[in-house]
Amino acid sequence: MNDSYKDIWELRQPGRRDSERHKVRIRKAIKENLRELIAEENIISSDGKRKVKVPVRYLDMWRFKFGPNSKSKDVGHGEGDPGDIIAKEGKGKGNKAGDQPGEELYDEEVELAEIVDMMLEDLGLPWLKRKENQVEIETEEMVFHDIAEKGLPPNVDLKRTLIENLKRNSIAGKPSFGKIVPDDLRYRVWENVVEKHSNASVILIMDRSGSMTDDKKYIVKSFFFWMVSFLRMKYGNVEVVFIAHDTEAREVGEENFFAISDGGGTRISSGLELAKTIIETRFPTNIWNNYVFSFSDGENWDTDNERCIAMFRELLGMCQAVGYGEVSYTDQFYSWSSWRGHWSTLHDAIKEADDLVGEPRFLQAAIVKREDLYDCLRQFLDVDGKEKP
């Protein structure tokens, strides 16, 4: 056997190069498909993990192939009689199971932060004002800003080093690049730049009443998931408060917020009222920039609508922005035209309140289909797209 070329084989590592390229392509595919990806179940459900799994169907090798065919047969082996159930989707069939029958699915691991980054690149909390700061929100960035003669090997500045080398050789009478000696080496030096921002609290309110179907709740959860991921990434010290309500509101922990469902009727104002109390007691407006985002399907008790409008007005007095999002999403079917006729009564009430409609700091969004989520996020967080009040 020939192992004299073993080292030479070792030199050829095209796999690594193409693996890097593959990663680039994944990023590209993710960016192009953010709109759909944003509502991907396995991303949203990966709470707290740094890396998330992205289904690779966004970066598929397309082919002509047979479709999801409910009649297709495979061959297996073992005991059992015709008619015996031998597997359930996702359990026994291993890789063959996917959410789309007949499609080979596997996942690629991607840093969550990277997706959030791509998604919300140019966004920030709207109208963040400088308050009398007690606690400052800091963002840190590492900046290479200087060159030194001593440093760590990974930070060698090649260009400067070569210039030094050229200089030294020229002085010695040989104007060319030559042997690099330690004196030639130049290193980049970095510094942590701390940017100071104002304080911000974000209060997320979700309707968890009986009329919120799983589909709707899922959309809201997705929205909050991205919102929270975004805030945590962008600002080290943002305070996030979670409020869940049906007819009564209560403050809950993040885990609880995404996991538990309630039941019963809906009184949106209960959530808004609790938000107000929390702001009054914990986030005085002279120190904090406050944001309140409330989500519901709008199936509110009619008698409560007036109270809601009043609360929105009150909150606007204490907050930089107040958002109300309405989810009329269903998985069964939707059509834009049929949906437009079914704005909720709360929405109608808002429409009649001229001061709210004309107020740029009052944000409204409607989510009809999963893909709307992306626009909704951008709408709520887009600083530049809005007129500054």
Add this chain to the structure above:
Amino acid sequence: MRDSRIVDLEQLARKNGLDFFPVVFEVVSENTMNNVCAYGLPTRARHWSYGRSYDHQRIYGEMGFSKVFEMITNNDPSYAFVLDSNTEAQNLLIVAHCFGHSDFFKNNITFQGSDRNMARHAAEHANRIDEYIEQYGLDAVERLMDIGFSLDSHIDVHKGLYRKKYPRRHIEERRVKANEFDDLDPAKARRPSMIREVVNATMPPHPERDLLWFFIQYAPLEDWERDILDIVREESFYFYPQRLTKIMNEGWAVYWHAELLHQYKNITPEEMIDFARTHERVVQPGNPFDINPYYLGYRIYKDIEKRWDRMYAEGESSITGRQKIFEVRRDEDDVSFLRNYLTADLVQELKLFTFGRENEEPDQDEDEEVLYEIKSRMREEVVEALVKPRYNNWAPKIVITDASSEKICLRHESEELGTLNFRYAEHMLEYVWELWAAPVELRTKDDNGREVVLLFDEAGFSQRTLEEEFDLDDDGDEEKDEGPFKKTP
């Protein structure tokens, strides 16, 4: 491993009638092995998809399963890559195994047109691709390779790698052969003795199934673009026989490593145990929802040998079992191998069954749990289910029926094997649209058996069913106009 033992095994293999290319054994690290396996050929041109295979190979390796012991290329000489961490006994097995593969490459009928110098040609391809990347940029080259790979199942192995272009549209004059008594009949006597015939008025003259070839020849492409597709096509022709004989080829190699090591005397008892253990791992039936080709192929060869030996003993066959399997390895591919030699007895012995969805209705609620049940243990059903996906190079049969500068029409011909995945077809039509630079139409059937036309043009993808098209003509209702057309921008 000592070279003298390789020589021993080689002599033993030749004595048993194996006829193989010289085999060069390269001992490599696991990392190199992952590289080699991801590319299929160690010298192949770069593409991001190999990076994906490489990552998966690497991750699986790190997780401790599915380690690749060996990999061999169909080439003269054959290059065999052997993992440096293999034990001595594993290496004995691999060496014998590789002689089996090389013999199969050299003698099986499907390999007869195959490029035996591919290791070098692939390296030349890689150089050319690198030059194109330098000149036209990675994105442009990659895009074309993506398109090429997506079409690489669609070649026509019967017409071969090298084909002449179709003659252009032209008029042929042909002499009409007169019957010797024709001049007696005034009507026949006046008939002109020459007729004119338009040849190749439509393009292609016959439904064309080598899609890559057709685009290389006729699509409005730059030379370098043609060359990239050409490279993809050449490599596809090279890999085609391996895709078509996976079960036979692996079965043959397993048969021979078992046989040669059984005959080999210069082996210690410890090595023999180690060998037996490794062999056992190779031929275990594996995942109950899948078929291990090593195992299935091996068992079929053993069965053939046994049956023909019996027939030979009883005077019913003029050749022995051993002679018979040599014949089989020469003449069959996986489809005919399974059809001819996977017997009802063997299906029963190996406990094979077909399985599928319990609920076969085409429109099912996606959220419903899907149950799979055993469908049948009948030999015909099992063979059919094994063979079906292997037709047409593991792909639906798509042909070009009509191509002009205004439009190109494709048709899906293997409809009896199943309906197309429309989501994938949409992307494929976009690729073809990009190559042909004109609207693309694909005719096929949907799950309910209706004729459907998928279309891709400047406006994007759309589809319509043909019956509805006729409805539209009948009453010309404006409102209905948009009905059957589902545009997705």
